[in-house]
Amino acid sequence: TQLLEQSPQFLSIQEGENLTVYCNSSSVFSSLQWYRQEPGEGPVLLVTVVTGGEVKKLKRLTFQFGDARKDSSLHITAAQPGDTGLYLCAGPQNTGNQFYFGTGTSLTVIP
Amino acid sequence: NAGVTQTPKFRILKIGQSMTLQCTQDMNHNYMYWYRQDPGMGLKLIYYSVGAGITDKGEVPNGYNVSRSTTEDFPLRLELAAPSQTSVYFCASKGGSSRTGELFFGEGSRLTVL
Numbered sequence: 001t002q003l004l005e006q007s008p009q010f011l012s013i014q015e016g017e018n019l020t021v022y023c024n025s026s027s028v029f030s031s032l033q034w035y036r037q038e039p040g041e042g043p044v045l046l047v048t049v050v051t052g053g054e055v056k057k058l059k060r061l062t063f064q065f066g067d068a069r070k071d072s073s074l075h076i077t078a079a080q081p082g083d084t085g086l087y088l089c090a091g092p093q094n095t096g097n098q099f100y101f102g103t104g105t106s107l108t109v110i111p
Numbered sequence: 112n113a114g115v116t117q118t119p120k121f122r123i124l125k126i127g128q129s130m131t132l133q134c135t136q137d138m139n140h141n142y143m144y145w146y147r148q149d150p151g152m153g154l155k156l157i158y159y160s161v162g163a164g165i166t167d168k169g170e171v172p173n174g175y176n177v178s179r180s181t182t183e184d185f186p187l188r189l190e191l192a193a194p195s196q197t198s199v200y201f202c203a204s205k206g207g208s209s210r211t212g213e214l215f216f217g218e219g220s221r222l223t224v225l
Contacts, residue, residue, distance in 0.1 A: 002153065002170075010151075030210045042115075042201050042216025043154070050211055088153055096209030097161050098169060099144060104153040 003027060004089055004102035012108040013079055021074040021105045023089035030092060032072045034063055035101075037086040043101075046074075079109045113137050117202050117217035124192040124224045132187040132220050134202030142205035142212070143185040144169075145177065147198040148219075154201060160185055161209075192224045 007022045023032065031050040035043035047056050049065035049072060056063045060083075062075040072089055089102040118133045136143065141162045146154035156169030160179040174196060176188045185204075189196060200220045205212040 002155075004153075006153070033211075033213075035214075040219070042203070042219060043214070044216075045213045048211050048213070086151070090154075090214070092210045097142070097167070098156060098159060099142075099205070099214065100156060100170070101146070101154040104151065106151055 002103055003093065003100045004091065006087075006089060006102040006105050008105060009103065010106050010108075012110065015080060015109055015111050016078050019076050019079060019107070021076075021087055021107070023072045023074075023102050025070050025091075027093065028069050030069070030096070032065055032069075032089055032091040034072070034074055035088045035090060037088060043086075043088055076107075079107075081109045081111050083107060084109050115202055115204055115215050115217040117200075117220050119220060120218065121221050122223070124189075124222065126192060126194065126224060128192050129188070129190050130192070130222075132189070132200055132202070132222075134185045134187065134217060135183050136185075136202075136204040136215070137183065138204060138206060138215065139182060140204035140206040140215075141182070142209065143179065144203045144205070144214070145175070145185070145187045146201045146203065147171065147196075148201060149198055157187065157200075189222075194224050196222065197224045198222060 034046045037043040054065045060077045145157040158177040160166045202217045203214040
């Protein structure tokens with residue numbers, strides 16, 4: 001089992017639909033990050049959340065950090081084909097030196 | 112700007128061979144990481160380093176070794192390659208805070224062991 005579990009693993013939706021991706025752990029994280037990865041490239045940072053209950057918005061993307069700092073969610077409103085990619089949550093453990101990634105959610109938005 | 116550079120981009124190895132994946136960053140970051148990624152999955156931490164001369168194991172270190180003689184370079188060595196090591200390998204560096212700093216990734220090295 002991985003430290004950070006994401007659900008769903010795969011998601012295929014029509015353009016214009018809304019979706020939510022979840023990132024859960026049994027461990028407390030001092031912060032969590034969300035990355036997006038396109039085929040053949042490395043992940044790129046979308047957002048960092050650091051406070052329990054924090055909500056951050058980036059255009060059509062809304063990120064939330066759980067009150068207990070063990071989980072996070074990513075909500076996309078009116079998905080577009082350009083949102084297609086692998087979404088990864090990630091966070092530090094052991095004084096921040098180790099940095100773990102979640103199991104990933106592969107999103108396909110169909111035009 | 113170069114950022115994080117990995118070489119080679121592709122490599123095919125025979126079972127039992129050894130090789131080194133090179134990683135260099137020009138951002139003067141202290142933290143560096145090696146991950147492996149199997150198709151459609153997340154990244155698993157192999158080894159990490161918090162500065163020159165300091166390395167430590169991650170989640171899946173068996174079959175790999177690293178060194179960090181300089182701030183810039185963090186090579187990953189595969190000894191006695193096995194088919195289970197077929198994967199895409201990513202090197203990353205992180206600046207700023209250990210807890211909130213952003214990871215910058217190389218383009219990845221696709222390794223196939225036959």
